[in-house]
Amino acid sequence: MTPATEASAPRTVQAADSPTVRPRRLRRTPALRALVRETRLHPSMLIAPLFVRPGSGIREPIESMPGQARLSPDLAAEEVSRLSALGVGGIMLFGLPETKDPIGTGASADDGIVQEAFRRIRALELPIVTIADTCMCEYTDHGHCGPLAADGSVDNDAALRRLAEIAVSQARAGADMVAPSAMMDGQVAAIRNALDAEGFTQTAIMAYAAKHASAFYGPFREAADSAPAFGDRRGYQMDPANGREAMREMALDVAEGADILLVKPALSGLDLIAAAHVRLDLPIAAYQVSGEYAMIAAAAERGWLDGRRAMLEAVTAIVRAGAGIVLTYAAGDIATWLRDER
Ligand code: PBG
Numbered sequence: 001m002t003p004a005t006e007a008s009a010p011r012t013v014q015a016a017d018s019p020t021v022r023p024r025r026l027r028r029t030p031a032l033r034a035l036v037r038e039t040r041l042h043p044s045m046l047i048a049p050l051f052v053r054p055g056s057g058i059r060e061p062i063e064s065m066p067g068q069a070r071l072s073p074d075l076a077a078e079e080v081s082r083l084s085a086l087g088v089g090g091i092m093l094f095g096l097p098e099t100k101d102p103i104g105t106g107a108s109a110d111d112g113i114v115q116e117a118f119r120r121i122r123a124l125e126l127p128i129v130t131i132a133d134t135c136m137c138e139y140t141d142h143g144h145c146g147p148l149a150a151d152g153s154v155d156n157d158a159a160l161r162r163l164a165e166i167a168v169s170q171a172r173a174g175a176d177m178v179a180p181s182a183m184m185d186g187q188v189a190a191i192r193n194a195l196d197a198e199g200f201t202q203t204a205i206m207a208y209a210a211k212h213a214s215a216f217y218g219p220f221r222e223a224a225d226s227a228p229a230f231g232d233r234r235g236y237q238m239d240p241a242n243g244r245e246a247m248r249e250m251a252l253d254v255a256e257g258a259d260i261l262l263v264k265p266a267l268s269g270l271d272l273i274a275a276a277h278v279r280l281d282l283p284i285a286a287y288q289v290s291g292e293y294a295m296i297a298a299a300a301e302r303g304w305l306d307g308r309r310a311m312l313e314a315v316t317a318i319v320r321a322g323a324g325i326v327l328t329y330a331a332g333d334i335a336t337w338l339r340d341e342r
Pocket of ligand 1: 216221
């Protein structure tokens with residue numbers, strides 16, 4: 001006879017021919033799958049990066065980023081209207097200036113390309129957050145993210161003074177938020193002080209807090225014409241091998257007054273997104289960078305994968321890891337797909 005204790009013991013998952021625990025029950029129909037889905041994308045959590053170039057009526061396709069283009073300010077404003085109508089949460093502008101020089105003067109010019117685009121966008125009064133990438137690499141003739149010291153390295157403290165001027169001019173042109181991406185020590189504090197001193201106390205800072213020196217920025221450097229003329233960015237961007245250092249960079253940016261922390265690249269930084277989500281209580285953003293976008297776009301063009309499914313899967317994974325905000329070149333596409341799925 002079977003002892004009572006044994007008979008009332010919970011059945012285990014081990015029964016070889018007929019399991020009791022069947023996770024597949026909740027995968028049976030689309031309705032069940034939707035009910036238990038843990039991660040949902042919404043257009044309002046997406047930020048679309050845009051490249052702005054001089055001129056008018058110009059849309060210049062970027063070969064290494066299928067579907068993306070350098071836009072003149074008038075067409076950039078039109079594109080922002082389109083994205084806003086789709087419910088996309090924000091846009092971030094990168095500028096391609098007419099001329100470059102050693103200190104990236106164009107980045108802080110009140111009549112600069114990005115400043116002009118912000119003024120046009122602001123005039124439309126759209127319900128979309130406008131963000132400026134705050135850096136010099138598209139504006140310096142040497143392609144580095146700040147003025148150079150005599151030894152050819154980027155002069156950190158000279159870069160801080162420039163970043164402060166750039167952020168103030170971007171705020172003056174109407175940016176809701178500035179996003180310093182130069183990876184200079186102290187850049188968030190320098191920008192916060194400058195913005196506050198000029199009365200821009202409400203301009204938020206999204207800090208590229210953990211930014212690795214990544215091969216995945218390749219297509220961007222073609223798009224923004226910002227490849228360094230010599231050397232690389234390993235003297236200021238982080239070694240992709242380092243995760244604890246990334247956490248330290250993020251903690252520093254919190255202390256300096258960042259409003260949002262950004263991890264970049266996203267897919268190779270999922271561990272950092274997850275750790276930041278648990279350890280830090282600021283909004284966490286992640287940047288699905290140009291190379292992440294281009295890999296999917298290129299494979300889709302060749303018919304090697306389903307571009308739409310792959311893009312949604314990648315961005316969903318970034319959100320699942322803990323990002324509440326995703327910068328992605330596919331923001332408009334994703335917003336369109338989400339609308340179609342309703
Ligand atoms: C500027 C900047 C870069 C990117 C964002 N801001 C280029 C770089 O650091 O080399 C890369 C974005 C992308 O690859 O999509 N410092």
